[in-house]
Amino acid sequence: MGRIFVVELEGRAYRCKFCKTHLALVDDIVSRGFHCRRGKAYLFNNVVNITLGAQEERLMLSGMHTVADIFCCCCGQIVGWKYEAAHETSQKYKEGKFVLERARIIDGVDSEFYIDTCPSMSDAEDP
Numbered sequence: 001m002g003r004i005f006v007v008e009l010e011g012r013a014y015r016c017k018f019c020k021t022h023l024a025l026v027d028d029i030v031s032r033g034f035h036c037r038r039g040k041a042y043l044f045n046n047v048v049n050i051t052l053g054a055q056e057e058r059l060m061l062s063g064m065h066t067v068a069d070i071f072c073c074c075c076g077q078i079v080g081w082k083y084e085a086a087h088e089t090s091q092k093y094k095e096g097k098f099v100l101e102r103a104r105i106i107d108g109v110d111s112e113f114y115i116d117t118c119p120s121m122s123d124a125e126d127p
């Protein structure tokens with residue numbers, strides 16, 4: 001196996017939940033309206049730092065598609081899939097695009113700058 005070269009994205013980026021590797025820019029989102037078995041998913045024009053699995057035919061809510069699972073190149077966790085081909089004309093816009101499962105990615109801004117909006121009461125505030 002060769003050396004892994006990781007691309008560091010500039011700007012607000014989604015990262016792998018497991019190893020924090022950059023995967024996609026927020027600006028590359030096509031749609032936030034996708035769903036998968038584990039919940040919400042986002043459709044992207046471009047992603048980086050991934051490896052592709054084998055292509056397979058998969059029946060999805062929107063019809064039959066040829067897809068390939070995508071894995072984080074650093075930790076090997078599955079993070080989504082790539083649409084290789086759509087069998088229905090209305091779904092052709094998905095071809096060549098990537099889906100990242102929301103449960104498997106984190107927003108770099110959210111994870112690094114967490115603000116507690118419900119602070120607990122201190123002893124001095126007891127009634």
